Every structure is written in C-alpha cells, then in structure tokens.
Amino acid sequence: MGARMSATVPSRLIVAGENTTRIWGLANRERIERLASKAGVGIKTADATALWVNQAYAFDPLWMAHAMATPRLWVMDGDRPALVRDAEAALPTAAGAAMTPPEGATIYRIGDRPVLYNRSLRKQQRPFFEPLTSGNVRRLERESYYGAYKGVTDILTKYLWPEIAFHLTRLAAALRMTPNMVTVIGAVGCVLATLFFLHGNYWAGVAVGFVFMVLDTVDGKLARCTITSSWWGNIFDHGIDLVHPPFWWLAWASGLSAWGLGYGGTTYAWVIGTILIGYVVQRLIEGWFMRRFGFHIHVWRKFDSDFRLITARRNPNMILLVGSLLFGRPDIGLILVACWTALSLLVHFWQAFAAEAQAARGRPVTSWLEN
Structure with a gap:
C-alpha cells in the first residue's frame, strides 16, 4: 500500500x-x-x-x-x-x-x-x-542503502554495480563527504571521458566513464542514506545526467577518425541525427507523460518497467559501444546505438498513444506498482 x-x-x-x-x-x-x-x-x-x-x-x-x-x-x-x-x-x-x-x-x-x-x-x-x-x-546500513535504490532503472545500475556503489557510499559517509562533492568528482570524470572519446581513446574513456557512472549512483545514495539531499544537489546531479549523453555520442563519432573509421557526410547525419533527435524526443515524451498522468512512464505497466532496463539511455547504449570495441569496430557500435534509439523512440510513442487511448475509454491510467 x-x-x-x-x-x-x-x-x-x-x-x-x-x-x-x-x-x-x-x-x-x-x-x-x-x-x-x-x-x-x-x-x-x-x-x-x-x-x-x-x-x-x-x-x-x-x-x-x-x-x-x-x-x-x-x-x-x-x-x-x-x-x-x-x-x-x-x-x-x-x-x-x-x-x-x-x-x-x-x-x-x-x-x-x-x-x-x-x-x-x-x-x-x-x-x-x-x-x-x-x-x-x-x-x-545495507538495508538503508538498498532501500534507497530505484526499483525501475537501467540494467547496469540495477544489477552490475550496486555492491561497488554500496562500499563507496559507506566510504564517502565515513570521510564526511557531501553528495555534492561526489557529484563534482563524477562531473570531472564525465568531462574527461568526453575528451578521451573525442580523440579516439575509447578504452580510457570507457574506464573513466565507468567511474563516473558508478559515482552517479553513489551521490544519490549518499544523499538519501545521510538525509542530505538538497534542491541544488538534485538540480546539479540530474542536470549532468540529462545534458551529457549527447556530448558523449558526438565525441565518440569525432573520435572515429583516429581509427580510420570516420563516417561520410550522409552516414554521420543520419546516425547522429537519429541519436540526438531520438534522445530529446524520448525525454520530452517522458516529461509529458509525467505531467499528464502524474507518474513516470516507466512504471505504468510491468512491460514499461521491464523495458526501462534496456531503453536507449546512456548505460544500455554503453553496452553496445563497449561490445563494438571488443571487435575493434567502434563505428558499428554507434550505428547500433542509433538503431536502438529509433526503436526505443517507437516504443515511447506507442506507450504515449496507448495511455491516451486508455484514458479516452474512461479507464484510469495508474502505475501497476500501486495496484
């Protein structure tokens, strides 16, 4: 209840x-x-x-x-x-x-x-x-930490690094660090990852990006566990989360030239265009859904919660990019990200249409987690 x-x-x-x-x-x-x-x-x-x-x-x-x-x-x-x-x-x-x-x-x-x-x-x-x-x-403390974890999130945050982030959260609390301190350290890593990608140093960028992604979990958990969340900290953390992914993908595309795998004009336009437009429109649909129905689109039905694990956000996209690196083809990785972004966008449109259709039939649109 x-x-x-x-x-x-x-x-x-x-x-x-x-x-x-x-x-x-x-x-x-x-x-x-x-x-x-x-x-x-x-x-x-x-x-x-x-x-x-x-x-x-x-x-x-x-x-x-x-x-x-x-x-x-x-x-x-x-x-x-x-x-x-x-x-x-x-x-x-x-x-x-x-x-x-x-x-x-x-x-x-x-x-x-x-x-x-x-x-x-x-x-x-x-x-x-x-x-x-x-x-x-x-x-x-462990129960408190896991209690502060989102139930609906991406596959890496949910399954790969909870334990890593737990120990880092305990360390940060012991050192009397504030969540904003952790966010600043993570932000530096985010910028460094962008620069590494820009010059084709993908493995270095992935390593630094991994640290940033884990710290992106730590700052929120530290704030909830030590009851130190703030309006500014929330804006700072979520602002970085919202803004940086397009810069990573643009930098990744620019770094391809260092591998001799740069895209031609047409390929570059449709790959980057699909990723950027898809990312922005998905976020707009999510914001519209929240205002329209009062809760996140990802917790409407169980399907929506399950799809959130793999929808085209930063962490699932990084799985595709790291996989492509293992085969020495970072160019294909970004193409896969573009294709997955387009498919995820179609799912978002379907979710929005289905919710409106349900509301038009007079049936309440509520989260399956509250039923």
Whole structure:
C-alpha cells in the first residue's frame, strides 16, 4: 500500500529515549531530526498533532513520508510504540513503555514488515524499522542503502554495480563527504571521458566513464542514506545526467577518425541525427507523460518497467559501444546505438498513444506498482 502526502504536517517533533549507536556516521537523534526537517515537521503548520519517535529504533525514510501522509499513525513493536503521529494528549509518555493505541488509530506492526509504495523511487518495498544496536548497524546500513535504490532503472545500475556503489557510499559517509562533492568528482570524470572519446581513446574513456557512472549512483545514495539531499544537489546531479549523453555520442563519432573509421557526410547525419533527435524526443515524451498522468512512464505497466532496463539511455547504449570495441569496430557500435534509439523512440510513442487511448475509454491510467 502507499499514501500521498497529507495537507498538514505535525506541529513538532518529540524524540524519546537514548541511543549511542551511529548509523551512516550519524547519531540516531540527528538522523531522525534530519528526516523530520526534510518532511517539514513544525514548519508553517497549524496541525494539532505531534510526531513522537523512539530513537531506540532506526527506520527507512519511507516511514517518515508515510507518517506525513497518515494522521493518527501508530507504528508498534509488540505493545511498545516506536513512531506515533497523533494528538499530543494521546502520545506515549516514555520510551519503551507499553501502551495501547487509541481507538481509530492506523496501526502498523514492525514485525509484519508491511509493504509500502515508494513513489519517488518507483517501487513497492518492505521498509525496515528495527531496533538500532551496535550488532546490527552494518546490516541496517545495507538495508538503508538498498532501500534507497530505484526499483525501475537501467540494467547496469540495477544489477552490475550496486555492491561497488554500496562500499563507496559507506566510504564517502565515513570521510564526511557531501553528495555534492561526489557529484563534482563524477562531473570531472564525465568531462574527461568526453575528451578521451573525442580523440579516439575509447578504452580510457570507457574506464573513466565507468567511474563516473558508478559515482552517479553513489551521490544519490549518499544523499538519501545521510538525509542530505538538497534542491541544488538534485538540480546539479540530474542536470549532468540529462545534458551529457549527447556530448558523449558526438565525441565518440569525432573520435572515429583516429581509427580510420570516420563516417561520410550522409552516414554521420543520419546516425547522429537519429541519436540526438531520438534522445530529446524520448525525454520530452517522458516529461509529458509525467505531467499528464502524474507518474513516470516507466512504471505504468510491468512491460514499461521491464523495458526501462534496456531503453536507449546512456548505460544500455554503453553496452553496445563497449561490445563494438571488443571487435575493434567502434563505428558499428554507434550505428547500433542509433538503431536502438529509433526503436526505443517507437516504443515511447506507442506507450504515449496507448495511455491516451486508455484514458479516452474512461479507464484510469495508474502505475501497476500501486495496484
């Protein structure tokens, strides 16, 4: 199940109990306060409720979002409250004390590991909510990290480097690096990869590009795990993601001359034209779908989520290019990228047409992950 943000948020945060165990380098009280601050607790609200949290527990950020969307929420560990959003008169009086939720409360029991829908990460998940101790902090950090992973993404991000990125995220947290620091390092790698491609140094570009692509995962996970995401950081990270792929493909095409495999005028025009136009139009369709129906095109039906693994974005395209390098034909690799971009664009047009047709028949267009 899932819930949207309610119109009001609790008027204040109450953190109960004590806990000296740190998670992602943060004291648990600080982590809870960051989560509450991101959710807007106590900021410009007239809500008569408060948010009460027992800091003996650590929980996935999705629980905070769910608390914001669920008035009179009681999250229970047996007969002990762990997180409560309710009128102040009904709140627990002490951490660890047994208490019966009042009549009409929405009750979750952490032992049941309920399924919630994470709209921002496009997935159904069983968010963790457990006692935080020195004996389980490493496991909870791992759960926190994987909980921050998008459920619908490309094949490399989903299957190839989650473990690599996990250890790098832990290292960055231990070094007190901010997500923006990681993004800057990645951006330097992105530019270097472009320059290597431009001069036909493809293997060097692929190596540096691989580092950039992994760091592109690390910065987002670091932000979510340490609760340090920001408006500017989001714009910076996503802006680089959105802008750089066309420059990689243009640089790749220019580097072909160093291999004696440069395209003629006509071939260059249709290959680069197809890639650039296809990339832009696919992005426009995705943006239109989001505004039209309120969710990502990739989470409409299961087919759409599965196709996102391989659709013509940077990472799947790099698989084609690296494969062509193994055979010494980077020129063919870019032609394959152009063909795959055209096919992916056709799929996007079909997705948009099918959604409009369904809406025209009076049938709601909703994500299969929320059903």
